[in-house]
Amino acid sequence: MRDDILRVERLSKHFRGLKAVDDITFSVKEREFLGVIGPNGAGKTTLFNLITGFLKPTSGSVYFKDRDITRLKSHERVKLGIARTFQVTRPFKKLSVKENVKIPAIVSHRDGKVDNVEEFTDQILEMVDLIKKKDLKAENLPHGEIRKLEIARAMATKPELLLLDEPFSGLTSEEISALQDVIARIHEEGITVILIEHVLKACMALSERIIVLNYGKIIADGSPEEICMDKQVIEAYLGKRGMEFAAG
Amino acid sequence: MSIEALKLPKRYKLVILYLIIAILLPFIIPSIYILHVLILAHLYVIYATSWDILTGYTGQLNLGHAMFFGLSAYVVGITNTMLNFPLTLSILIGIASAFLLSLVVGIPCLRLRGPYLAITTFSFSWVLFLLASSAMIWLSGGEEGIRGINTLLVGTRPNYYLSLFVMLLIVFFLYKIANSDLGLMLKAIKEDEDAALACGVDTTRYKLLAFIISGTLAGVAGAFYAQYMRIVTTDVVSLELSASAIAFSLVGGIGTIIGPAIGAYILTILFEGFAWLADYRVFVYNLIIVLFVLFLPGGIVSLRESLIEKRRRVSEHEG
Numbered sequence: 001m002r003d004d005i006l007r008v009e010r011l012s013k014h015f016r017g018l019k020a021v022d023d024i025t026f027s028v029k030e031r032e033f034l035g036v037i038g039p040n041g042a043g044k045t046t047l048f049n050l051i052t053g054f055l056k057p058t059s060g061s062v063y064f065k066d067r068d069i070t071r072l073k074s075h076e077r078v079k080l081g082i083a084r085t086f087q088v089t090r091p092f093k094k095l096s097v098k099e100n101v102k103i104p105a106i107v108s109h110r111d112g113k114v115d116n117v118e119e120f121t122d123q124i125l126e127m128v129d130l131i132k133k134k135d136l137k138a139e140n141l142p143h144g145e146i147r148k149l150e151i152a153r154a155m156a157t158k159p160e161l162l163l164l165d166e167p168f169s170g171l172t173s174e175e176i177s178a179l180q181d182v183i184a185r186i187h188e189e190g191i192t193v194i195l196i197e198h199v200l201k202a203c204m205a206l207s208e209r210i211i212v213l214n215y216g217k218i219i220a221d222g223s224p225e226e227i228c229m230d231k232q233v234i235e236a237y238l239g240k241r242g243m244e245f246a247a248g
Numbered sequence: 249m250s251i252e253a254l255k256l257p258k259r260y261k262l263v264i265l266y267l268i269i270a271i272l273l274p275f276i277i278p279s280i281y282i283l284h285v286l287i288l289a290h291l292y293v294i295y296a297t298s299w300d301i302l303t304g305y306t307g308q309l310n311l312g313h314a315m316f317f318g319l320s321a322y323v324v325g326i327t328n329t330m331l332n333f334p335l336t337l338s339i340l341i342g343i344a345s346a347f348l349l350s351l352v353v354g355i356p357c358l359r360l361r362g363p364y365l366a367i368t369t370f371s372f373s374w375v376l377f378l379l380a381s382s383a384m385i386w387l388s389g390g391e392e393g394i395r396g397i398n399t400l401l402v403g404t405r406p407n408y409y410l411s412l413f414v415m416l417l418i419v420f421f422l423y424k425i426a427n428s429d430l431g432l433m434l435k436a437i438k439e440d441e442d443a444a445l446a447c448g449v450d451t452t453r454y455k456l457l458a459f460i461i462s463g464t465l466a467g468v469a470g471a472f473y474a475q476y477m478r479i480v481t482t483d484v485v486s487l488e489l490s491a492s493a494i495a496f497s498l499v500g501g502i503g504t505i506i507g508p509a510i511g512a513y514i515l516t517i518l519f520e521g522f523a524w525l526a527d528y529r530v531f532v533y534n535l536i537i538v539l540f541v542l543f544l545p546g547g548i549v550s551l552r553e554s555l556i557e558k559r560r561r562v563s564e565h566e567g
Contacts, residue, residue, distance in 0.1 A: 054445070073450075074446065075445050079448055083446070084446055086443070086446070090442065092439040104447035104449075
């Protein structure tokens with residue numbers, strides 16, 4: 001039986017009257033691959049922001065490896081092993097690809113997670129296939145490679161839990177399958193992954209388990225197959241196209 | 249051989265050429281007046297580059313940099329003339345006061361994001377100016393200022409060399425920081441603070457560090473100014489001095505350390521050359537700021553870069 005790496009207990013975030021995240025409880029096992037889906041405005045990104053410390057919850061708690069991290073700042077959570085990417089990519093545009101990855105690598109080095117910053121940086125760039133472009137300014141990369149850079153930067157923090165916020169959005173189908181391989185490899189290395197995704201095909205293919213959010217609440221939790229068959233999900237989120245998708 | 253390979257030695261050549269000229273200058277041009285202008289230029293180089301490490305590199309807008317320069321200068325003047333402290337002690341206390349001011353302003357402001365730092369630095373420098381020019385005349389001497397401050401070295405030429413030495417030391421120090429891992433962190437914060445946080449960077453800590461370095465070094469310039477001029481008036485906490493930090497940096501090239509140094513040199517000499525401009529200084533500074541933002545936002549340094557870029561393109565075509 002694997003231990004829980006992340007536990008979210010009765011977590012809520014209200015923006016004025018809006019309950020973006022409404023009393024959510026769930027847990028993620030070590031090495032699990034969890035998909036999070038739901039219509040726009042369902043509270044997926046807010047949930048990520050609460051787990052990574054970019055937002056403070058209205059109520060509830062977040063536990064990472066049985067430690068209460070609800071009050072910790074973002075960078076302290078990174079130090080513990082929680083990394084994220086952003087839905088809207090946020091590369092350091094004026095810095096080189098290598099420098100982008102070197103920044104978290106330096107932090108990892110100072111935290112004693114990495115011995116050699118240069119070697120480690122190159123290793124990460126190799127993994128996401130950006131080593132040849134390491135001297136290019138990040139702003140000169142095509143969108144697909146900026147997505148890879150985002151993941152490289154998160155990986156350079158040496159995470160145990162990686163949260164990916166719509167990494168496939170805006171990509172071509174070739175780029176999607178390339179990135180899908182990268183993410184699968186990361187998971188194979190033993191890293192727990194939580195993936196928010198609109199590209200259902202990729203999400204279904206990668207995830208072992210999926211939770212569905214709607215109006216800030218979890219409306220379904222199960223294997224990809226179960227989610228596809230769930231009537232409530234199909235009605236609330238997938239709609240007609242989802243029915244077709246589920247039917248194959 | 250590629251231009252990339254030629255670039256570095258050429259940069260060193262320029263620095264060595266500058267050093268030779270700067271060291272020999274008092275022998276070539278014996279004019280006391282010109283040396284005096286250059287001493288001021290050296291102090292403004294420290295002042296401008298110290299502003300640049302916070303605002304140019306870290307992206308935290310400081311609109312009242314004169315408060316560090318001015319507080320330090322006043323503290324040197326007050327402790328030396330009224331409390332009769334030895335000058336070296338006064339200088340240390342002056343610099344320490346700038347350091348403390350950076351903590352007092354930085355700790356609350358840098359936790360927050362948005363315009364708080366800009367507003368607070370602007371207000372603090374303005375309050376200091378009001379205190380010095382009216383509310384605390386008994387201490388500051390108002391328009392008359394504080395006179396009779398001791399000096400470390402008598403004579404223009406010794407002060408020229410001392411100011412040159414201190415300036416070179418500080419510019420070298422800032423240049424090293426800018427090109428170190430710390431500099432990379434600061435640039436990351438400037439580009440995107442949330443992304444830096446997601447990389448695990450303790451952004452509040454690094455911003456505060458940059459602010460402390462920035463304020464303390466401006467305090468060094470202020471203390472030097474007080475002992476060299478031997479008089480401190482409200483000029484040292486004025487709005488125009490705060491504006492000049494921005495103007496110097498924009499002219500030279502913001503976020504480059506070397507750029508603001510060049511800008512401080514050029515504008516200081518220019519203003520002395522056109523002395524009648526002095527009364528319109530704030531206006532001219534603001535005009536310069538607007539013109540550079542519009543037409544050459546990268547400053548003088550960017551001209552060189554675009555020249556290198558152009559040459560590279562030409563050589564690529566030929567190759």
